[in-house]
Amino acid sequence: MYSNAFPLIGVSVDGHLLRPYLMNRYKNNTKLKHCIKAILGAILLTGSTLNFSAQAQVRVGVGAGFGAPSATTSTANPLTDYANPKEYEITALRLTGTRYLDPNSLVSLAGLKVGDKIRIPGEAIGSSVRKLMDSGLLDDVELLAEPAGEGKIALLFKAKERPRLYRVSFMGVKKGEQDQLKDKIKLNLGKIVSNTITKNTQMAVRKFFVDKGFLNTKVKITTIPDSTRNNATMRVLVNKGQKVKIAKINFEGLDQIEESAVRMKLKSTKEQRFGRLFSPSKFVPKKYEEDKQKLITYLNKLGYRDAVVEDDTVINNGKDAITLNIKLNEGKKYYYRNIDFAGNYLHKADRLREVLGVQKGDVYNPEDLDKKLNGNPGQDLSSLYMDDGYLYYNAQPIERSVEGDSIDLEIRIFEGKQATINKIILNGNTKTSDHVVMRSLRTLPGQKFSKTNLIRTQRELSTLGYFDPEKIGINPIPQNDGTVDIEYTVEEKPSDQIELSGGWGGYVGFVGTLGLTFNNFSARNITNRSAWRPLPAGDGQRIQLRFQANGKQYQVYSASFTEPWLGGRKPQALSFSASHTVYRQYDPRSFYSGAGRDLPPIGSYENTALTIGLGRQLKVPDDFFSLTNSLTYQRYVLNNINIFSNGYSNGTSNNISFNTTLARNSIDNPQFPRSGSSFSLSGTFTPPWSAFRTIAANATAEDKFKLVEYQKYMFDASWFQTVFGKLVLNARAHMGFLGSYNRRTEIGPFERFILGGSGLAGQGQFALAQDIIGLRGYDDRSVYTADYDRQATQQERSQGGVAYNKFVAELRYPVSLNPSATIFVLGFAEAGNNWGSYKQYNPFDLKRSLGFGARIFMPAFGLIGIDYGYGFDKIPGIKDKAGGQFHFTIGQQIR
Numbered sequence: 105m106y107s108n109a110f111p112l113i114g115v116s117v118d119g120h121l122l123r124p125y126l127m128n129r130y131k132n133n134t135k136l137k138h139c140i141k142a143i144l145g146a147i148l149l150t151g152s153t154l155n156f157s158a159q160a161q162v163r164v165g166v167g168a169g170f171g172a173p174s175a176t177t178s179t180a181n182p183l184t185d186y187a188n189p190k191e192y193e194i195t196a197l198r199l200t201g202t203r204y205l206d207p208n209s210l211v212s213l214a215g216l217k218v219g220d221k222i223r224i225p226g227e228a229i230g231s232s233v234r235k236l237m238d239s240g241l242l243d244d245v246e247l248l249a250e251p252a253g254e255g256k257i258a259l260l261f262k263a264k265e266r267p268r269l270y271r272v273s274f275m276g277v278k279k280g281e282q283d284q285l286k287d288k289i290k291l292n293l294g295k296i297v298s299n300t301i302t303k304n305t306q307m308a309v310r311k312f313f314v315d316k317g318f319l320n321t322k323v324k325i326t327t328i329p330d331s332t333r334n335n336a337t338m339r340v341l342v343n344k345g346q347k348v349k350i351a352k353i354n355f356e357g358l359d360q361i362e363e364s365a366v367r368m369k370l371k372s373t374k375e376q377r378f379g380r381l382f383s384p385s386k387f388v389p390k391k392y393e394e395d396k397q398k399l400i401t402y403l404n405k406l407g408y409r410d411a412v413v414e415d416d417t418v419i420n421n422g423k424d425a426i427t428l429n430i431k432l433n434e435g436k437k438y439y440y441r442n443i444d445f446a447g448n449y450l451h452k453a454d455r456l457r458e459v460l461g462v463q464k465g466d467v468y469n470p471e472d473l474d475k476k477l478n479g480n481p482g483q484d485l486s487s488l489y490m491d492d493g494y495l496y497y498n499a500q501p502i503e504r505s506v507e508g509d510s511i512d513l514e515i516r517i518f519e520g521k522q523a524t525i526n527k528i529i530l531n532g533n534t535k536t537s538d539h540v541v542m543r544s545l546r547t548l549p550g551q552k553f554s555k556t557n558l559i560r561t562q563r564e565l566s567t568l569g570y571f572d573p574e575k576i577g578i579n580p581i582p583q584n585d586g587t588v589d590i591e592y593t594v595e596e597k598p599s600d601q602i603e604l605s606g607g608w609g610g611y612v613g614f615v616g617t618l619g620l621t622f623n624n625f626s627a628r629n630i631t632n633r634s635a636w637r638p639l640p641a642g643d644g645q646r647i648q649l650r651f652q653a654n655g656k657q658y659q660v661y662s663a664s665f666t667e668p669w670l671g672g673r674k675p676q677a678l679s680f681s682a683s684h685t686v687y688r689q690y691d692p693r694s695f696y697s698g699a700g701r702d703l704p705p706i707g708s709y710e711n712t713a714l715t716i717g718l719g720r721q722l723k724v725p726d727d728f729f730s731l732t733n734s735l736t737y738q739r740y741v742l743n744n745i746n747i748f749s750n751g752y753s754n755g756t757s758n759n760i761s762f763n764t765t766l767a768r769n770s771i772d773n774p775q776f777p778r779s780g781s782s783f784s785l786s787g788t789f790t791p792p793w794s795a796f797r798t799i800a801a802n803a804t805a806e807d808k809f810k811l812v813e814y815q816k817y818m819f820d821a822s823w824f825q826t827v828f829g830k831l832v833l834n835a836r837a838h839m840g841f842l843g844s845y846n847r848r849t850e851i852g853p854f855e856r857f858i859l860g861g862s863g864l865a866g867q868g869q870f871a872l873a874q875d876i877i878g879l880r881g882y883d884d885r886s887v888y889t890a891d892y893d894r895q896a897t898q899q900e901r902s903q904g905g906v907a908y909n910k911f912v913a914e915l916r917y918p919v920s921l922n923p924s925a926t927i928f929v930l931g932f933a934e935a936g937n938n939w940g941s942y943k944q945y946n947p948f949d950l951k952r953s954l955g956f957g958a959r960i961f962m963p964a965f966g967l968i969g970i971d972y973g974y975g976f977d978k979i980p981g982i983k984d985k986a987g988g989q990f991h992f993t994i995g996q997q998i999r
Contacts, residue, residue, distance in 0.1 A: 189226050192255055243266040276341055354430065373428070496582070526587035529592065531592070537626070604617070771822075857905045889938065911936065971990065
């Protein structure tokens with residue numbers, strides 16, 4: 105078969121064959137006939153090719169044999185007699201020439217099948233080839249035909265596959281840029297190479313570099329085929345040139361607005377000048393268009409409602425520099441005059457004006473108006489309605505009249521009907537149990553819909569610590585019966601933490617820490633073997649285990665358990681904790697002699713502590729408040745060791761204390777807060793033993809401190825506020841005061857304050873019955889003020905102070921808010937001091953510092969930070985002049 109096939113669409117253009125068909129088809133159009141003669145004559149003279157599709161060359165001819173056209177036999181072949189087309193039935197239909205594609209599937213794309221009747225020559229032939237080419241899978245198609253009896257014909261498509269992408273190579277760019285390009289363009293190897301893919305790749309590569317400021321980037325793409333494997337290598341040659349800088353920005357039309365203020369609003373379009381580091385002056389067209397829009401928005405906020413950019417020109421200065429000429433028209437500055445309401449039945453107009461907070465004569469500001477209508481939960485107009493169930497409320501401000509520089513507004517309100525919550529839908533909590541999520545919701549079935557409660561629920565879910573705060577979704581779904589379903593979508597994030605560190609501490613020996621924290625534990629599933637993955641989880645309980653060892657010298661063992669919802673009905677937290685500390689003092693010389701390593705310590709200290717606590721959420725003044733009470737017993741055993749530097753070296757001390765803490769926490773996100781505050785006021789009290797026992801004046805230290813007696817007050821405040829964009833201000837204040845119940849009893853060495861450095865214990869030091877507070881820019885444990893007429897001794901510094909103040913201001917900016925690694929940078933200014941007696945207490949005598957740092961929060965390891973602080977004030981005997989130092993921190997620093 106096909107030994108005598110005729111190429112219907114094949115290898116050459118034969119004007120003699122096209123002419124009869126076209127002339128016969130358009131015989132009634134004289135003008136068109138003359139045009140056809142001219143076109144065909146030009147084709148014959150130039151030998152050019154006639155293209156009917158994007159890729160295939162449609163060529164008409166006849167000939168004996170397989171694809172051998174011959175103009176001499178064209179008139180004798182009925183298949184190419186355009187003047188007399190005939191109808192044929194397809195008896196066979198095949199496709200050849202493919203190696204990787206299924207020929208039967210390709211044939212089905214042609215739109216023909218065996219048994220179809222078609223006219224030859226006719227539209228069906230050309231259409232079948234176009235359909236195959238339009239599939240994008242083939243590089244060339246030729247259609248052959250052979251008569252198969254009276255009125256019958258067999259068709260054969262000869263196809264050539266397009267090559268597939270085997271490799272992409274970039275030339276003229278750095279390795280890092282190549283990786284970025286591959287991620288951005290995402291060319292899948294094995295994909296068919298087409299002109300569209302090549303062109304799109306070229307455009308994407310150029311756009312990538314134009315967005316980086318390389319405005320003159322040129323990209324050339326060459327496809328190198330490998331016919332043996334039907335593959336192709338795409339070679340992308342990039343000539344970036346130099347970054348295009350903005351030499352000058354000229355403004356025209358500024359009458360009322362300061363030019364400096366306008367320049368500041370062009371965040372990504374800056375004029376070139378010496379010393380510009382953080383906002384380079386490269387020209388990026390996309391960023392420039394965005395900056396122009398931001399500029400108009402800024403002018404609108406100032407009351408210039410009609411402000412426009414009338415014209416802007418980019419002038420090429422050569423040498424990779426441009427000049428921008430921006431012509432502005434400020435227009436008038438407008439003010440509010442009359443504000444009326446329509447459609448309000450529930451609330452009077454005076455009440456609505458009070459909530460709206462816009463007065464006659466205020467500058468017209470559409471953005472601020474929209475926030476007061478819909479954008480400030482609990483304080484905007486929408487909350488007035490939606491907090492009372494009016495889910496369908498809508499307010500539309502209409503400019504009713506504009507006269508001179510005054511605008512009259514009519515706010516048209518649609519109140520709608522009250523909506524009741526029908527049901528709650530939870531999605532995404534694959535680990536955390538439904539009841540743990542449900543008990544945190546402020547929107548329950550049967551309640552009226554409330555916008556404020558909806559926002560509060562989002563905050564409560566964020567502070568649980570089990571879900572990604574950036575991906576908590578809330579979707580109210582109105583129902584036909586006037587109720588509303590609320591769908592919450594969460595995404596679990598790792599919440600457990602492991603602390604693991606180790607090293608060698610000289611003569612101390614091995615130094616190591618192992619800490620495990622399980623923040624979403626399930627105690628009720630301990631006996632359920634199938635729930636151990638690796639531990640039972642999902643009920644929101646917290647277990648913490650920690651072991652720290654510095655060789656033989658120092659070991660700490662601690663464990664704690666917290667049930668945040670005791671009984672499961674109310675947010676009442678029950679907690680237990682236990683710890684044991686051992687500190688042994690050795691003669692350092694014995695560690696460097698082989699025989700001395702097994703010698704007993706020359707002194708030791710032990711502390712055992714047990715604590716039970718109960719906390720609950722309060723309703724008054726609001727439900728951000730909580731009250732926590734705890735009872736602690738501590739036992740101190742000293743054996744020939746003067747750790748308090750006050751002569752107390754041998755004895756046993758017992759500390760029974762009661763702590764009560766009143767706190768309020770409205771922070772929106774525990775990892776990177778943007779708004780809210782946290783306040784706590786705590787008091788710790790031991791029994792007033794001095795009221796029941798008399799201590800002789802010449803009593804030993806062991807007798808004096810057998811029963812520990814003190815009262816201690818702590819105040820901590822932290823406030824967060826977004827300055828603009830992602831920049832957040834954090835202001836903090838911390839104070840602590842330690843005292844006795846009467847003047848006859850001296851303040852003991854327990855629970856004193858140590859100030860300075862990173863807030864950790866410090867190298868070679870341990871937190872023994874003391875509060876460690878950081879002050880960056882100064883050495884660990886160094887900030888202490890004794891009498892002002894003398895220098896504090898090292899013993900006094902080690903013993904600690906009885907009162908401290910610390911104040912901090914930080915500016916924070918997030919680098920990454922990914923829950924697997926939350927990273928932010930910060931700049932800080934802080935000041936504080938620590939006093940050895942109330943006689944010398946002076947809240948204005950503070951040691952000041954300034955610096956910067958970074959924090960990274962990883963769920964598995966907690967918060968890790970590094971800071972550089974510069975201390976401005978001297979500390980006699982410790983810091984003789986101003987200077988800076990680095991600090992490393994682990995964990996969340998409360999103070």
